[in-house]
Amino acid sequence: xxxxxxxxxxxxxxVMVIPTMILLAVFVFYPLVxxxxxxxxxxxxxxxxxFCGLDNYYRIFFIQTDFRDAFLNTLIYMAGTTFFLLFLxxxxxxxxxRDSKFNAIAQRLMxxxxxxxxxxxxxxxxxxxDDEGLFNMVLGFFDIAPLRWLNDxxxxxxxxxxxxxxKGIGYYxxxxxxxxxxxxxxxxxxxxxxxxxxxxxxxxxxxxxxxPQLFFLLITLTINSFKVFDSVRLMTGGGPGNSxxxxxxxxxxxxxxxxKYGLACAGGTVLLVILLILTVVYFRVIGKKVHYQ
Amino acid sequence: xxxxxxxxxKVLKAKKMASSFISTILKLGVCIMFAFPFFWMISTSFKTYxxxxxxxxxxxxxxxTLQAYITVFEKLExxxxxxxxIILVVANTALMVVIMVPAAYVFAxxxxxxxxxxxxxxxxxxxxxxxxTFISIFRMFAHANMLNSLWPQILPCICNAYGxxxxxxxxxxxxxxxxxxxxxxEANEWQIITKIxxxxxxxxxxxxxxxxxxxxxxxYFWPLVMTISDEYRPLTIAIEKLxxxxxGLVWPNVMAGNLVLLLPVIVVFLxxxxxxxxxxxxxxxx
Numbered sequence: 001x002x003x004x005x006x007x008x009x010x011x012x013x014x015v016m017v018i019p020t021m022i023l024l025a026v027f028v029f030y031p032l033v034x035x036x037x038x039x040x041x042x043x044x045x046x047x048x049x050x051f052c053g054l055d056n057y058y059r060i061f062f063i064q065t066d067f068r069d070a071f072l073n074t075l076i077y078m079a080g081t082t083f084f085l086l087f088l089x090x091x092x093x094x095x096x097x098r099d100s101k102f103n104a105i106a107q108r109l110m111x112x113x114x115x116x117x118x119x120x121x122x123x124x125x126x127x128x129x130d131d132e133g134l135f136n137m138v139l140g141f142f143d144i145a146p147l148r149w150l151n152d153x154x155x156x157x158x159x160x161x162x163x164x165x166x167k168g169i170g171y172y173x174x175x176x177x178x179x180x181x182x183x184x185x186x187x188x189x190x191x192x193x194x195x196x197x198x199x200x201x202x203x204x205x206x207x208x209x210x211x212p213q214l215f216f217l218l219i220t221l222t223i224n225s226f227k228v229f230d231s232v233r234l235m236t237g238g239g240p241g242n243s244x245x246x247x248x249x250x251x252x253x254x255x256x257x258x259x260k261y262g263l264a265c266a267g268g269t270v271l272l273v274i275l276l277i278l279t280v281v282y283f284r285v286i287g288k289k290v291h292y293q
Numbered sequence: 294x295x296x297x298x299x300x301x302x303k304v305l306k307a308k309k310m311a312s313s314f315i316s317t318i319l320k321l322g323v324c325i326m327f328a329f330p331f332f333w334m335i336s337t338s339f340k341t342y343x344x345x346x347x348x349x350x351x352x353x354x355x356x357x358t359l360q361a362y363i364t365v366f367e368k369l370e371x372x373x374x375x376x377x378x379i380i381l382v383v384a385n386t387a388l389m390v391v392i393m394v395p396a397a398y399v400f401a402x403x404x405x406x407x408x409x410x411x412x413x414x415x416x417x418x419x420x421x422x423x424x425x426t427f428i429s430i431f432r433m434f435a436h437a438n439m440l441n442s443l444w445p446q447i448l449p450c451i452c453n454a455y456g457x458x459x460x461x462x463x464x465x466x467x468x469x470x471x472x473x474x475x476x477x478x479e480a481n482e483w484q485i486i487t488k489i490x491x492x493x494x495x496x497x498x499x500x501x502x503x504x505x506x507x508x509x510x511x512x513y514f515w516p517l518v519m520t521i522s523d524e525y526r527p528l529t530i531a532i533e534k535l536x537x538x539x540x541g542l543v544w545p546n547v548m549a550g551n552l553v554l555l556l557p558v559i560v561v562f563l564x565x566x567x568x569x570x571x572x573x574x575x576x577x578x579x
Binding site: 010012013014016017019020021023024026027028029030031032034035038092095096102103105106107108109110111112113114115116117118119120121123124125127128130132134137140141166170171174175177178223227229230234248251252255256261264265268271272275279282 | 316317320323324326327328330331333334337346348349350392393395396398399400403405408411414415418420421422424425426427428429430431432433448449451452454457482507510511512513514518529532533536542544547548551554555558562566569570573574575
């Protein structure tokens, strides 16, 4: 009897984690392995799948130009949104750091888009940026020639980036604000007494104190910007041409719309490798952060 | 020779007032910048098609109409999409909790062989985005003939690796003595979880549930790739369809649908913005 209870006690933790482990195996790890495996096959729904080695990779990098376009656009999107979200986030955090009613309201309004569906935000901005939308009406009011925002290959990616920055800024300002507030006030006061000046105080005290948090956000933002999909599909459909195509949208089109699974999986594997490298960096940073505390 | 100049108090005061005035104006500008798109959505949704394209634009509809809402609910049968969204939110969140809590509990309070390995697997899974797994998962459900159901939108979404991690961190802070004394009182594991662990992790649970509810309600990518018929599509997909409902883009229709999608989020935020912001700030800093 006692032995039975003992075995049950030993089994208990495994019973508790097994649903999690099964779900992870079926819906995370198997699909990943399967994707890498399929990337070596010429595979679509019509033909039998045949092994083709690295052919898919050769095709997406050297023959088809749309993958390269999507890749480059993703890099531009990443650089632009990451830089502006961190920079503006920091500006707003420092600007709104005093506790006042007005600041709290501004902060809330800025944060709200974060919990809204990306779809809702994309549609609102698509309407604002429409050829007959409000932005162009305002431009027309000042006698400026209307822009084609999402319908022009020179501005489409930029417009998508503006919306992403608008949507995300409140979250990053919020996080940076709470790290600004965690800087010991004595440090700032001491600098004040020494007549250090606001700019010097910022560069010598505030910025160095925030740098671990900034670096952490930099990595998260970099990883997240590789996953951009909703806004691109909804607002521009990757166009005009491939001017605002991004990696995930490319993978989506090749798998769900063109049924070219082999190519889509090769593209996915490239994305996986990039994310893997970034994730290793991310965990190194987290490890360091814990170490310093 | 430099002379020490006495600061002119009046000038300093004027400067300070001017800068706080400018700062206030700028802040007002920021508020408008973030509130206006939502206001414009609401305003457009009550306009007639003609008024929505009128130049110069009207800030608030002169010809106030509910036509867009009527069109949206009649022509698209928004109700059935809405029902799917509600089912998905409830099912995903409930199943997530059922799977997450026991796992977080044993990861926090038990020692067993393979625990570290399993936990690192969990952390790796947390970093894998759905945009890499959807191809294989879609094929899996197609093979199992399950695409004509809500399961493809439920099963892959109920294992919340990040939630398990957050909850474990919280559970670990609960003193061992509490659990020991409960065991001496012959409490079983179920009672320990529901009477001790969960009540002490209320705010973490609230955060995770909030993220799951909004995440499911807002999700667009996953329902897009995991459904083949309208019968099982949630509200987000329906709203996108509004763009092609009538010939030409009728923005009042799209904005009306958009408001239906955003309304619950707006209401929740109006009542709990302070709590939501506090928990997000905490989560980000961690």
